[in-house]
Amino acid sequence: MTADTVTSEVVATQTVNPFSSVTVKGVMASSNTIADLGKVCGVSTVITQTGFVVAVVISGIVTNPSWNFQKGTPVFLNGLTLSMTPPTTGFCQMIGLAKSPTSVFVQIHEPYMF
Secondary structure: OOOOOEEEEEEOOOOEOOOOEEEOOOOEOOOOOHHHOOOEEEEEOOOEOOOOEEEEEEEEEEEOOOOOOOOOOEEEEEOOEEEOOOOOOOEEEEEEEEEEOOEEEEEOOOOEEO
16 A cells, blocks of 8 residues: 555455455455445455454555556456456445556546446
């Protein structure tokens, strides 16, 4: 994260994995779960257990050494994961833009349903 990173806090209502999209209800977001439509609030950077506060990045750079994105490519929520491939069912939501293979500038976009 950088000095320009904007975060918010949500109480985890399930264990939240690092580098997952998170909803305002404190669960990992899934593009296959219509109840998550319009509720994605950011990306977690650490594992957080149920009942604890999870900080989510709502705007700014998130770096994960295991990512392998193509620079300049949009990054979508696809199922439970972040992917360069948009989903084909459920809803589509761009989470940000790949700034390098291992970093994404998070800027949550409006979702749309198929």
